[in-house]
Amino acid sequence: MTTTTAMIPFFPPDLFEDDRDLLLDAVHEVATDPVQKFILGERTARFEDLLRTDLDTEDVIACGSGTTALSLILRAMGITAGDEVIVPAFGCAPLANTVLGVGATPVFADIDPHTLVIDPEAAEALITPRTKALMPAHMFSVMADMPRLRALADRHGLRLIEDSAVAQGAVLDGRPAGTWGDAGVFSFVQVKSFGGPGEGGVVVTGDPELARTVRMLRNHGQDGAHRFRHHLIGLNSRFDEVLAAFQLRRHPGLARRLARRAEIAAHYTDRFTPLAAEGVTPPPPGTNGRCYYVYTLLAERRDELKRHLAAHGADSHVYYPQALPHQPAFAPAARPGGSWPNAERAARQCLSLPVYPHLTDAQVERVTEAVLGFAAAPAPVA
Structure with missing residues (x-):
C-alpha cells in the first residue's frame, strides 16, 4: 500500500x-x-x-x-x-x-x-x-x-x-x-x-x-x-x-556537508550489513578513501526493492543499468569475446539511496526501515 x-x-x-x-x-x-x-x-x-x-x-x-x-x-x-x-x-x-x-x-x-x-x-x-x-x-x-x-x-x-x-x-x-x-x-x-x-x-x-x-x-x-x-x-x-x-x-560549508553525508552513510551501512544473507549488500564501511556523493547498495532483487521503496515513500535511482562495453555507442570498441561479469552484475543489482546532507534523521530512518522491511519479507515464489 x-x-x-x-x-x-x-x-x-x-x-x-x-x-x-x-x-x-x-x-x-x-x-x-x-x-x-x-x-x-x-x-x-x-x-x-x-x-x-x-x-x-x-x-x-x-x-x-x-x-x-x-x-x-x-x-x-x-x-x-x-x-x-x-x-x-x-x-x-x-x-x-x-x-x-x-x-x-x-x-x-x-x-x-x-x-x-x-x-x-x-x-x-x-x-x-x-x-x-x-x-x-x-x-x-x-x-x-x-x-x-x-x-x-x-x-x-x-x-x-x-x-x-x-x-x-x-x-x-x-x-x-x-x-x-x-x-x-x-x-x-x-x-x-x-x-x-x-x-x-x-x-x-x-x-x-x-x-x-x-x-x-x-x-x-x-x-x-x-x-x-x-x-x-x-x-x-x-x-x-x-x-x-x-x-x-x-x-x-563543504566540510560540514560532507560530514553529514558520511554520517548518513555510516548509519545505512551499520543497519544494512547484516542483510547480505537476504541478498542486499551495502558498500564497504569506513572513511578512508570514501566519498559519499552517492550511497549504493547491491540488491539481488533490485527492481523489486526500488518498487518497495517507492511504495514506502522513498525514491531511489539506478546508476548505471548497463555495463559500458554493452552500450550501443561503445560496443564496437569493446574487445571481441571480452568478459566483464562483475560489471554486468553491478549493472543488474546497483541501487542508490538518498544521501544528501539536508535529509532529516527521520527521513533517513524511513529509508532505512523500508530497506530492512524489504529484506525481512519473504521473496516471491517463482
Missing part, C-alpha cells in the same frame, strides 16, 4: 534553497561588475587558487565540465588514434566517450565485485604496447585503489588519469582524491558533493607543462597572454564567473 507521507526524493528540488540569496547576489555581482567579464575572470582565478591550496597541488584549471576536463587531459597528453586507454567496464559514459573523442580506443577492465571500482589485476592483464594510460574512476562512495594503480602505471610507463569527478573531499591514506594521478578531475554539476547551479569542472595536476597545455586547450588554444593567438586546436571549455562566485562563497 502506498504511503500518504510525502515522498523523500532522490534528486531534491530544494538542493540550493538555503543558498538562494547567495546565488542571486552572485548573479548581480557578476552582471554589474564594471569589468563585464563573464568567463575566466578574477573569480575563476580565485576559485582555482582556493582548490590549489585545499589540495596542496601544483595547479588547478577550471573548465566547462568534468567530461571536458577528461577530454582536455587526454588531448594535453597527446593520446590519439592508435592508442589505448584502460577504463572501468562499469561507470559513466565519459569514461569511454572522451577516449573515443580523441580517436583512441577504450579498453574495458572488469571491476571489483564489492567496491565496484576498477580491478588493478584485470587492468594489468589488458596492457599492450599500444596502451598509453590508465583511467580509473572513483565510484559512488569508494575511491579506486590508487596506490596499486599508481604503482602499476609507473611499472609500465603509463600515464595515470584519475577520474575523481565524484570524489571531491575524499582522502585516501592521507592524500586527497584528484592528486594521485598525473592529472585528476572534479565535476560541479548540481548533484555532486560540491555541486553548483550549472555545469563546471576542474583539472587537477602536479605537472606544470600539462597544466599550461590544458589552460590553452580550454580556451580555443589561446595562451592567455595574447588574445586571438591560437597555438593549439582547442575547445570552448571555459568556467563561468557566476558559478565561480557561488562556489567561492559556498565552499566554507
